[in-house]
Amino acid sequence: xxxxxxxxxxxxxxxxxxxxxxxxxxxxxxxxxxxxxxxxxxxxxxxxxxxxxxxxxxxxxxxxxxxxxxxxxxxxxxxxxxxxxxxxxxxxxxxxxxxxxxxxxxxxxxxxxxxxxxxxxxxxxxxxxxxxxxxxxxxxxxxxxxxxxxxxxxxxxxxxxxxxxxxxxxxxxxxxxxxxxxxxxxxxxxxxxxxxxxxxxxxxxxxxxxxxxxxxxxxxxxxxxxxxxxxxxxxxxxxxxxxxxxxxxxxxxxxxxxxxxxxxxxxxxxxxxxxxxxxxxxxxxxxxxxxxxxxxxxxxxxxxxxxxxxxxxxxxxxxxxxxxxxxxxxxxxxxxxxxxxxxxxxxxxxxxxxxxxxxxxxxxxxxxxx
Amino acid sequence: xxxxxxxxxxxxxxxxxxxxxxxxxxxxxxxxxxxxxxxxxxxxxxxxxxxxxxxxxxxxxxxxxxxxxxxxxxxxxxxxxxxxxxxxxxxxxxxxxxxxxxxxxxxxxxxxxxxxxxxxxxxxxxxxxxxxxxxxxxxxxxxxxxxxxxxxxxxxxxxxxxxxxxxxxxxxxxxxxxxxxxxxxxxxxxxxxxxxxxxxxxxxxxxxxxxxxxxxxxxxxxxxxxxxxxxxxxxxxxxxxxxxxxxxxxxxxxxxxxxxxxxxxxxxxxxxxxxxxxxxxxxxxxxxxxxxxxxxxxxxxxxxx
Numbered sequence: 001x002x003x004x005x006x007x008x009x010x011x012x013x014x015x016x017x018x019x020x021x022x023x024x025x026x027x028x029x030x031x032x033x034x035x036x037x038x039x040x041x042x043x044x045x046x047x048x049x050x051x052x053x054x055x056x057x058x059x060x061x062x063x064x065x066x067x068x069x070x071x072x073x074x075x076x077x078x079x080x081x082x083x084x085x086x087x088x089x090x091x092x093x094x095x096x097x098x099x100x101x102x103x104x105x106x107x108x109x110x111x112x113x114x115x116x117x118x119x120x121x122x123x124x125x126x127x128x129x130x131x132x133x134x135x136x137x138x139x140x141x142x143x144x145x146x147x148x149x150x151x152x153x154x155x156x157x158x159x160x161x162x163x164x165x166x167x168x169x170x171x172x173x174x175x176x177x178x179x180x181x182x183x184x185x186x187x188x189x190x191x192x193x194x195x196x197x198x199x200x201x202x203x204x205x206x207x208x209x210x211x212x213x214x215x216x217x218x219x220x221x222x223x224x225x226x227x228x229x230x231x232x233x234x235x236x237x238x239x240x241x242x243x244x245x246x247x248x249x250x251x252x253x254x255x256x257x258x259x260x261x262x263x264x265x266x267x268x269x270x271x272x273x274x275x276x277x278x279x280x281x282x283x284x285x286x287x288x289x290x291x292x293x294x295x296x297x298x299x300x301x302x303x304x305x306x307x308x309x310x311x312x313x314x315x316x317x318x319x320x321x322x323x324x325x326x327x328x329x330x331x332x333x334x335x336x337x338x339x340x341x342x343x344x345x346x347x348x349x350x351x352x353x354x355x356x357x358x359x360x361x362x363x364x365x366x367x368x369x370x
Numbered sequence: 371x372x373x374x375x376x377x378x379x380x381x382x383x384x385x386x387x388x389x390x391x392x393x394x395x396x397x398x399x400x401x402x403x404x405x406x407x408x409x410x411x412x413x414x415x416x417x418x419x420x421x422x423x424x425x426x427x428x429x430x431x432x433x434x435x436x437x438x439x440x441x442x443x444x445x446x447x448x449x450x451x452x453x454x455x456x457x458x459x460x461x462x463x464x465x466x467x468x469x470x471x472x473x474x475x476x477x478x479x480x481x482x483x484x485x486x487x488x489x490x491x492x493x494x495x496x497x498x499x500x501x502x503x504x505x506x507x508x509x510x511x512x513x514x515x516x517x518x519x520x521x522x523x524x525x526x527x528x529x530x531x532x533x534x535x536x537x538x539x540x541x542x543x544x545x546x547x548x549x550x551x552x553x554x555x556x557x558x559x560x561x562x563x564x565x566x567x568x569x570x571x572x573x574x575x576x577x578x579x580x581x582x583x584x585x586x587x588x589x590x591x592x593x594x595x596x597x598x599x600x601x602x603x604x605x606x607x608x609x610x611x612x613x614x615x616x617x618x619x620x621x622x623x624x625x626x627x628x629x630x631x632x633x634x635x636x637x638x639x640x641x642x643x644x645x646x647x648x649x650x651x652x653x654x655x656x657x658x659x660x661x662x663x664x665x666x667x668x669x670x671x672x673x674x675x
Contacts, residue, residue, distance in 0.1 A: 246407075
């Protein structure tokens, strides 16, 4: 995923004559609204600490003051900086939106992660230092879920091979290409929850599900897909693959269609056919697209949860648990947000390290051939 | 950038001679895979017309194996004979359906609006904020994609409780917009980068402001890309389950939560489950068939540079 801006930048020279009064108004807006935000936040904090009751029912007033400050900040850009401010206005709303909705909750999450906080008990948040870390260290189910993520991620190799094969076939000279493309795309459109029900609960039902009946017809006496750990994991992998293979297939297909026809023609003239042409021309040319597709697929795979939550709830014995589904149950069963948040934070750090290494590696691997 | 991604012209589609055996093999695999993709949908649709004995027998084909019955649809009040009467289940279903529609639509609009603006800015101007330049800012936006929902879920649960946004549609809309924003920015950056800057330069010379040039000249050109980003966001947000399951309870629950909540209770009534599931996925199947071009355009963005 190279994030280079490929287009030329727009160069505009503008001469703004911004009066001092306008600049002052802009600054007044920003600082005034910031002051208001601080004041409201302070009053609310005082009320929470029990100094005095100002009649706030919740933290909404602070939220509104924050939104007001954000709007004032955007507006002041234009007031203070004129044309340059108008340009900032393109990116600033999105940046403010993302920062307020991720950075702030993440910092808050760090605070929760080192607390014992049962939402249903009246005690509220209790700081408990590194207790959660110790608990995590000794929690075999969490490490088991982490290990499961490795298996789930490795399944992407197979998904990629299937997706590549399908893309190659769709790229061949075939009839009814549009029908096949739409049919192949449909699984991606369906909600994982519906997929859990349609396939996981209904079609894999032991007594009368069509897949179970097929298995029995093929000579498997007692097909139960969710009783042994290996089979259950495989079933989850297959369902997830069913939904997401179209995604990789479409990306690879788009890449295949971007390969200049002359290249493959030239290869054919040179006598490279079939298998050899694929390995020596198509595959290397497709490497950048493949890496992008796989990286994005890994990102989505690391979020896998819906199917597991709805089909197996992590069972049997945690064999199908993903980190997300494990934390989900941890919260559902004990409504303890502290421990769950710590696990999530550890998971996030692990993901960041893993993805950074992977992208570095992919970059080095893909660059020379590009 | 309006170039076709897939070539469906007559010349492309005309089959070439040779390799009949290979052709048969290709079609066999294609048909098998199409069957794998479509069968679960077919199974759900047909199961919604079965009654208990049909389900137990594992009947497959309507009118041949079993006589279709409206039982499943009657259970959710959507069969022809119950459609005029009062039905609490139907009201419930329609409420969830409405919630899903409102949340998915609003979140997608918000994400496409914010994302397009940011993508345009990043593709046209050079920014500098602290140590961050354009590439760093882009990376900041895109890196949000790796943030697993579970990391945000619990802090949001607590924060939303404090600001009284739990179980509200606004709360879900904000989170959903956040979760699809990186994808929108990714697609739209690609779109804007393909539009030559001469267009705006000419407009600026003609006296338009930069926002005027963006709104009147660039936006119409980038519209197909925006539609692609919008549809993709719509699909992702319509299907979202995790946040909805954690952050909503009665008022703002969406369809996936309703589908999921049916599974556990007192012996599964297969027919009504199938009916609910099918009704939940039907809008997406329609979108998938009708707007396939846009979905593919959205997903192919970035794959081909």
